[in-house]
Amino acid sequence: MTLRTPHRRHRRGTDRRPRVALTVTAVFFLLLYLPIAVVVLFSFNGQKSLTVFKGFSLRWYSAFFHDNVLIESLGMSLRVSLVAMAGSVVLGVALALGLVRCRTRLGSLAGLIMLVPLITPEIVTGVAAMLLFKGMDITLSSGTVMLAEITFSISYVTVILRSRIAALNPEVEEAAMDLGATRWQALRLVTLPALLPSILASAVLVFALVFDDFVLAYFTTGVDPQPLSVRIYSAIRFGVQPTINAVGTLMLAGSVGLIGLALAIPRLFGRRGGLDLLSGK
């Protein structure tokens, strides 16, 4: 056997295309997109039927925009997502900075607490938040949803930011301080600008996650108004109106757009960083 370049070797390792794996992958992609395609397709259905497509029409979109309850829910979902985004980004970025730089015992405890939402099923967090609010005699409303969503989203921001901060070269910050900047100035003028793409990306991600979140919102919302996803849940449980297809399609478009934005932000800034969703690291 002659010496091969790594490139050649790589090629050889993948020479044989495994037919079974390819078939599974094709079927997987088909089944992954089929449900989404069904929702989108039937949102344009001229008939009320959910199984037979007859004629293109925008009547369900028009029905949605004329439905005051749903529009009110949309407004609430947007408000909740915005507040949760702002709150969790501020708290989460600060927490991530502290966690990376502060190697004290308090720091490791904070790191553990931060992980709790990620290893607890949402139904548990939802039940717990609801009991806490009821126990403190707080009426459930959009405010309680915001509080619960902030709590849950801090972890996402912190996890995304932490790896980015750890990858920064601390010497740059030290150089700024050697040039006379205070630690706070170094943080504000050197570190935070370097983190801006990741911060924006995590903000967009949190917005999308909170907007689409159902379980936590379901347990912490009041009766009226209710977030859009809670309305969808009721609609799906008690017989689907085709309007839900239109709402669903709009929400799909919204989240796909937001995720695309979150993934594109680092590139817009022309440097690496931001979301590591795809590299899986």
Next chain:
Amino acid sequence: MAQRTPSGALRDRRGRSASGTRLWTWLMLPGTLWMTGFLIASLILVATLALGTTDPLGNPRFGFNFANIAAMADPAYRIVLLRSLGFALIACAVCLVVAYPVAYTIALHGGRFKNLLIAAIVVPFFANYLVRMYGWSVVLSDGGPVLKALRAVGLADAHTKILQSGVGVIAGLVYGFIVFMIIPLYAALERMDLSLIEAGRDLYGGPLRTFFFVTLPATRQGAAAGAVLVFLPAMGDFVSAQLMGGPNQIMIGNLIQDKFFQGQNWPLGSALTMLMMAVLFIGMLGYLRRTRKDEAEAAR
């Protein structure tokens, strides 16, 4: 070894300064206090209320009795718990079996479309969970495309149903959470040294033997991480059982939901929540022991 830097701050050997530590601690504090105040406190509240009772009007009362905990031994609850465990574990297994070839194909044969393909998997999972599940239930319905296709190739007859059965619930869980299996598997396969596969072949291992003795063991940690990431939300799910299953397929999440909304027995609901947490905790411990063993072996 304290030494003075030009900026005048005192630093110890690792370059930390007292003022720095103070700033970092202050930065950490708001988020940590927030999470402790809301999350940790509320979880303790659930644990406490599990020992409580309800008054005749159904209002929760704190207390110290173990009636709710003892009620967990009731066969009715045990069946639901075992069913949830079964559904979640089968969903994990199905996710593994489906996700592995997908991750394998993309990681090893994806070429320059790798990132695009992974994005094509990740993006739909940010779409609204309920909308996706609802679309999935339409696809799996009696007149839906999946059953039509299965009937056409003779794998199903006119009476076969997917919805309103355990299969439907598992299909829902798999569709809901399979991305959590694909990502760690893909990462593991990406990291894997491909010359290992070649070595396996050079040693006259067939494709199957190479896969089972080389590729699979090398990516075991990714599979284990994926299993945990699927198992956690699957155990807590109640939407899949509601949309895809019937009244005979309820999971522990449905019981919890029922006790907090329709049934209005919060202490019992809290006890059920604690029971679920206990099961998940045991699962996590198993996973941690496994990975620690793997790490110890790798270090040797």
